[in-house]
Amino acid sequence: xxxxxxxxxxxLNKSFGNLHVLKDIDLTVKDREVVCLIxxxxxxxxxxxxCLNFLEVKDSGTIFIGGEKVEEATHDLNQVRTRVGMVFQxxxxxxxxxxxxxxIEAPVHVKKIPKDQAYQEAKELLAKVGLSDKETVYPGKLSxxxxxxxxIARALAMKPxxxxxxxxxxxxxxxxxxxxxxxxxxxxxEGMTMVVVTHEMGFAREVADWVVYMHDGRIVxxxxxxxxxxxxxxxxxxxxxxxxx
Amino acid sequence: MxxxxxxxxxxxxxxxxxxxxxxLTAVAIFIGIFIGLFFAFLKISKxxxxxxxxxxYIFLIRGTPLIVQIFVFYYGxxxxxxxxxSAVVLGLAFHxxxxxxxxxxxxxxxxxxxxxxxxxxxxxxxxxxxxxIILPQALRRAMAPLGNQFIIALKDSSxxxxxxxxxxxxxxxxxxxxxxxxxxxxxxxxxxxxxxxFIFSILLRYVENRMAISD
Numbered sequence: 285x286x287x288x289x290x291x292x293x294x295x296l297n298k299s300f301g302n303l304h305v306l307k308d309i310d311l312t313v314k315d316r317e318v319v320c321l322i323x324x325x326x327x328x329x330x331x332x333x334x335c336l337n338f339l340e341v342k343d344s345g346t347i348f349i350g351g352e353k354v355e356e357a358t359h360d361l362n363q364v365r366t367r368v369g370m371v372f373q374x375x376x377x378x379x380x381x382x383x384x385x386x387x388i389e390a391p392v393h394v395k396k397i398p399k400d401q402a403y404q405e406a407k408e409l410l411a412k413v414g415l416s417d418k419e420t421v422y423p424g425k426l427s428x429x430x431x432x433x434x435x436i437a438r439a440l441a442m443k444p445x446x447x448x449x450x451x452x453x454x455x456x457x458x459x460x461x462x463x464x465x466x467x468x469x470x471x472x473x474e475g476m477t478m479v480v481v482t483h484e485m486g487f488a489r490e491v492a493d494w495v496v497y498m499h500d501g502r503i504v505x506x507x508x509x510x511x512x513x514x515x516x517x518x519x520x521x522x523x524x525x526x527x528x529x
Numbered sequence: 530m531x532x533x534x535x536x537x538x539x540x541x542x543x544x545x546x547x548x549x550x551x552x553l554t555a556v557a558i559f560i561g562i563f564i565g566l567f568f569a570f571l572k573i574s575k576x577x578x579x580x581x582x583x584x585x586y587i588f589l590i591r592g593t594p595l596i597v598q599i600f601v602f603y604y605g606x607x608x609x610x611x612x613x614x615s616a617v618v619l620g621l622a623f624h625x626x627x628x629x630x631x632x633x634x635x636x637x638x639x640x641x642x643x644x645x646x647x648x649x650x651x652x653x654x655x656x657x658x659x660x661x662i663i664l665p666q667a668l669r670r671a672m673a674p675l676g677n678q679f680i681i682a683l684k685d686s687s688x689x690x691x692x693x694x695x696x697x698x699x700x701x702x703x704x705x706x707x708x709x710x711x712x713x714x715x716x717x718x719x720x721x722x723x724x725x726x727f728i729f730s731i732l733l734r735y736v737e738n739r740m741a742i743s744d
Binding site: 366 | 649650653654661666
């Protein structure tokens with residue numbers, strides 16, 4: 285599967301009313317690749333990510349997931365979403381369920397996996413994100429960093445082909461950012477395909493295979509991190525990097 | 530003490546009345562919950578015509594007295610030919626259904642939109658996400674106002690007296706007029722209502738606490 289294409293976006297456009305938030309976006313994410321979307325707030329990077337999971341409906345353009353062209357009108361989006369995991373800025377754990385119940389919810393009710401098997405897999409995922417001792421705890425009792433790691437485990441439980449991260453550390457206290465980034469890095473090293481909207485330039489530089497800078501609904505510049513961060517060709521990219529680094 | 534004697538003498542009849550009051554309320558609330566859920570879903574359906582139907586229903590029910598609605602079921606819709614019990618239950622159920630619909634709608638809409646997105650992002654369909662994620666949380670949030678509404682329904686069931694049902698209030702006024710001692714029996718019936726409401730409150734608090742364990 286080396287070099288096969290996991291996500292492909294062609295001339296994607298999206299507006300909210302009069303606000304044109306995505307303008308002719310082209311993006312390709314290969315299998316096992318980590319792509320980081322960077323840019324100022326309002327540049328459209330989160331909207332782009334949400335389009336990939338069909339939480340936002342595009343106005344025009346084409347989206348391929350795993351080589352398959354996905355049409356909102358004809359495809360079973362629920363089925364597509366089982367292959368595209370999503371981690372949100374504000375975690376969105378289900379507060380009325382324990383940690384383990386959060387993780388097995390979709391495998392049991394969507395994929396119809398037997399409960400004890402789902403439970404075993406959930407335990408392994410919890411171990412992987414370093415939260416084995418929190419199995420029967422409710423989300424309200426967890427720190428932000430722990431919540432986000434559970435959210436990652438919950439998304440992984442569906443065994444997705446690609447994971448989307450929408451500013452996964454932006455709502456965290458600074459001292460909790462590291463544990464979440466470490467978990468994501470581990471995931472990247474295991475070969476998970478990832479698209480990450482982030483303000484963590486250190487993470488992008490270290491983990492990403494490809495960095496995409498967006499401004500005002502357009503992709504201004506994209507490239508490998510060592511090139512994009514050290515010698516950007518566009519003036520706007522330079523200005524942005526100067527302001528955040 | 531004379532009051533206590535009258536209380537003790539009359540208690541078998543009052544207990545019967547209390548049982549009827551409880552039955553009327555319990556059945557009406559049970560049906561009212563389903564009516565409320567139904568209209569709450571119409572309201573959040575984002576389909577204009579369904580929203581209008583729900584708005585019209587709530588407008589009519591909230592805008593007219595409960596006693597009128599009970600009379601409509603009993604004296605008005607004579608072709609239905611329903612019993613006193615059914616008329617009161619239907620009146621109470623449709624009346625409370627309108628308020629319960631608004632309680633449910635508010636509770637459902639108060640759940641973070643991100644919860645729906647989280648469910649959908651895991652491949653759960655709309656129905657499953659409502660059933661497993663949104664409604665359990667909304668129900669928890671609705672418990673306090675629902676409890677209030679149930680207590681209001683309990684007391685409103687006294688209107689059944691006006692179509693001749695021997696629930697608590699009618700028992701009291703009958704004793705009152707027969708003995709020319711209204712005050713004594715009004716105080717007695719107040720005690721029965723207070724006991725009923727007290728039991729209701731304890732039950733509701735128990736349910737609320739059980740639901741709140743996770744928070």
